[in-house]
Amino acid sequence: xxxxxxxxxxxxxxxxxxxxxxxxxxxxxxxxxxxxxxxxxxxxxxxxxxxxxxxxxxxxxxxxxxxxxxxxxxxxxxxxxxxxxxxxxxxxxxxxxxxxxxxxxxxxxxxxxxxxxxxxxxxxxxxxxxxxxxxxxxxxxxxxxxxxxxxxxxxxxxxxxxxxxxxxxxxxxxxxxxxxxxxxxxxxxxxxxxxxxxxxxxxxxxxxxxxxxxxxxxxxxxxxxxxxxxxxxxxxxxxxxxxxxxxxxxxxxxxxxxxxxxxxxxxxxxxxxxxxxxxxxxxxxxxxxx
Numbered sequence: 027x028x029x030x031x032x033x034x035x036x037x038x039x040x041x042x043x044x045x046x047x048x049x050x051x052x053x054x055x056x057x058x059x060x061x062x063x064x065x066x067x068x069x070x071x072x073x074x075x076x077x078x079x080x081x082x083x084x085x086x087x088x089x090x091x092x093x094x095x096x097x098x099x100x101x102x103x104x105x106x107x108x109x110x111x112x113x114x115x116x117x118x119x120x121x122x123x124x125x126x127x128x129x130x131x132x133x134x135x136x137x138x139x140x141x142x143x144x145x146x147x148x149x150x151x152x153x154x155x156x157x158x159x160x161x162x163x164x165x166x167x168x169x170x171x172x173x174x175x176x177x178x179x180x181x182x183x184x185x186x187x188x189x190x191x192x193x194x195x196x197x198x199x200x201x202x203x204x205x206x207x208x209x210x211x212x213x214x215x216x217x218x219x220x221x222x223x224x225x226x227x228x229x230x231x232x233x234x235x236x237x238x239x240x241x242x243x244x245x246x247x248x249x250x251x252x253x254x255x256x257x258x259x260x261x262x263x264x265x266x267x268x269x270x271x272x273x274x275x276x277x278x279x280x281x282x283x284x285x286x287x288x289x290x291x292x293x294x295x296x297x298x299x300x301x302x303x304x305x306x307x308x309x310x311x312x313x314x315x316x
Contacts, residue, residue, distance in 0.1 A: 027059045032070050034237040034269055035060035036077060037245075053274055053304065077238075224250065228259035237269045244275050251283045261288050265295075270302040277305070281312040289316055 038057050064070050219227075230243035250256045257280070264276045273295075280288040295301055296309040 027063045029063075029067060029070055032060045032063040032067070033073065035271055036074055037238050037241040038271065039064070039074070040077060040081060053271065055304075056271060219250075221255075224253070224256060228256065228263070231260065232263040232266065237272050240267075240269070240272050241275060244272070244279060248279065248282075251279065257283050257285050258287075261285060261291065264288070264291055270305050273302070273305045274308050277308045277312050281315050284316065286316055289313065292316070 035056055038053075039060060064074060224247075227243045227246050231240050231247065234240050234243070244260065247256050247260060260276060260279050260283075264273070264280070267273050267276060277292070277295075280292070292309045292313050296306050296313065298306070
């Protein structure tokens, strides 16, 4: 194994969770070969040490703490709600203590006016609903068709938009792989990422020239496997991936997602002799599980 191939497998050596998720013998052989190369290559040892220090620094970042004003604001709002409830109860109590004659007179008028008011409101509601009511809701198939169109547009964007590819590659050339990897790791720490962050992670998975960055982007997307946009982005990126280790991880992702739309892609990969044998075997196992 040469230095370039070993660097592609550094993420599996850096993170034990990635290693534990690798279920195929091909992956284990790649990891062991990379570990043997690392033991005898000073250049790879230096780069591996730099990546390890970057991960350690990110893990050492303190977790965000709630504002000290949170407790004070909570109790202030609680007191405000208590005063509001007390005011409503006091108003009801005053109404119940009105003189009996006035209450009787009010009740008498209510007996007369309530039926008339109810009829008038019913008539107005019927007329308003007939003339100005909203249109009948569209059938559920319309919403499903809209969702399919959105997903098709996303795949088309990932597969066919050359301008997006060019822009992404231009961004990646502005900094070394270590910096792009650090950006991906920082995005992965966000428990509730914005659509912009998810889009950046999908773009890194699809277009970044470094397999290390692509692997880290995919691992960050694992926690959002229930997101339809994320699943579609990973599936659209799978056919263009050339690195065997990244291919294996992406196959694990679509298998964990139970994404039946991945069946055509996996069938094609399982029959492509140009693809690594361990990847073809993983594609066949995934087809059985789907």
